[in-house]
Amino acid sequence: MAVKLRRPILVGGIGLSFSLLLLQNLHHSVDQLSEFGVIGIIALGTCLWLFQRQTKHTHIQLDTPLDRATVEKVIAQAEGAVSQLEIEAEHQVASLQERIAQLKGELDRQEIHLAVTGGKGVGKTTLVNLLESSWEQQPKICLQETTALFSGTDVNLTAETAALEQAIASDLVLFVTNGDLTDPEFQTLQQLRAANQRTVLVFNKQDQYLADERATVLLSLRQRMSSTLKTEDVVAITASPVPVKVRSHQPDGSVEEWMEQPAPDISQLTQQLTQVLATEAQQLVWASTKRAAITLKTEARTLLNGVRRDRALPVIEQYQWIAAAAAFANPVPALDLLATAAINAQLVMDLGGIYQQKFSLQQAQTVAGTMGSLMIKLGLVELSSKAIGTVLKSNAITFVAGGAVQGVSAAYLTRLAGLSLIEYFQQQEAAINSETGLNLHKLCQTLQNIFQQNQQLGFLQGFVKQGLGRLLPSPQPQSSEIA
Ligand SMILES: Nc1nc2c(ncn2[C@@H]2O[C@H](COP(=O)(O)OP(=O)(O)OP(=O)(O)O)[C@@H](O)[C@H]2O)c(=O)[nH]1
Ligand SMILES: [Mg+2]
Helix, strand or coil: CCCCCHHHHHHHHHHHHHHHHHHHCCCCCCHHHHHHHHHHHHHHHHHHHHHHHHCCCCCCCCCCCCCHHHHHHHHHHHHHHHHHHHHHCCCCCHHHHHHHHHHHHHCCCCCEEEEEEEECCCCHHHHHHHHHHHCCCCCCEEEEECCCECCCCHHHHHHHHHHHHHHHHCCEEEEEECCCCCHHHHHHHHHHHHCCCCEEEEECCHHHCCHHHHHHHHHHHHHHCCCCCCHHHEEECECCCCCEEEEEECCCCCEEEEEECCCCECHHHHHHHHHHHHHHHHHHHHHHHHHHHHHHHHHHHHHHHHHHHHHHHHHHHHHHHHHHHHHHHCCCCCHHHHHHHHCCHHHHHHHHHHCCCCCCHHHHHHHHHHHHHHHHHCCHHHHHHHHHHHHHHHCCCCCCCCCHHHHHHHHHHHHHHHHHHHHHHHHCCCCCCHHHCCCHHHHHHHHHHHHHHCCCHHHHHHHHHHHHHHHCCCCCHHHHHHC
């Protein structure tokens, strides 16, 4: 699997020269090591540029008709993740398995779950009560009011996140507002859309507007939401009109006044709900079941990734010091050799094994080689050894054993490579896709991110210290010969 990287070599070269130029201006000052952040950003820019043309633009998928088989497939994937978790760890999976069983039952649920959400005091409770007492048709509905959104305090933020999750978990959302949309309201409606959640926007408290204003507000709501909601999905209601003063002129010339309670009017909403549920009830139930299955799958995967990471880190650690000892004992002058020394094909295989991505030795060698050349092209090898050299000098170590920079750099690069592989494997869907080769774009981005996360001065200093501790009093015979 020869990797085509003609142009990247050029661009990487430019990025590297520029990086070196910056490095020269660092005056070996430790304080300025934070400047490596800048270089990282340059390298990241290069990385993004390299693969820009390959980047696919992802669109939110809207209104894709679902079939039962698709939902069953997602449930099966969730089930697979849960069983895998059970195999790889003595994890308590009983509650997850229970939820899988529940999901299967959900597919045939007849009752429709509606979430009523929106800002504080917009009339959610009033609407729930009204609908509950007036809904007499099939399918049956079950209404749930969420915590009020947009109250703005930090304390409420978690409650509001939970409210949004609750809304997304329902089959259909009734989003209540009292007038033109505020920006947070608009954003939340977009979030619901992005989650593929079916939503009806309910404009309540009509009685607070004059007749022509009502029409204007309704029109404006429909226009504002036109890219995500159909006209019919924006309805106007009056859930609890305030009493109005009625005045009557009597024959004797006197005026009589009294308060009259107008009847609530939610007919637009009831009609639209009837229509939607008559045609989409099944789809709505399947869609929310699918969302729940995806959530469960993600939860199981996160747990699984944690378990695997715990097993992978000691493996990386082990190879890290093997690479360090080798480079220390036999310091190579050429940086590209350093990169090759750092990324061991066996490490790729071992980590692949932990992440259920089997590689042949040959494939693992290709992966290791590809990672090595990516690291060189992105300037990471150069940057790392310069940075480590700077830390070594600034640590007032007057005599640095020959090979110390190479040794610590090899360990550091091994660590970066290992962490990147972990990250990369995690992102891969469980599919064992080693035949289709590496997703270079993803690998490149992952390397960049990991490099960014692990280049802080504090970490580097700690790492150098740890590395020296390992290398200098090394009991290994070859090391002592050279030191
Ligand atoms: N004028 C008018 N007032 C209404 C209407 N609907 C509800 N209200 C009033 O608005 C106030 C809040 O109504 P609720 O139903 O409690 O609103 P809510 O959204 O549940 O409020 P929270 O749960 O506190 O966020 C009450 O005083 C209702 O009587 C309406 O159509 N017109
Ligand atoms: Mg309420």
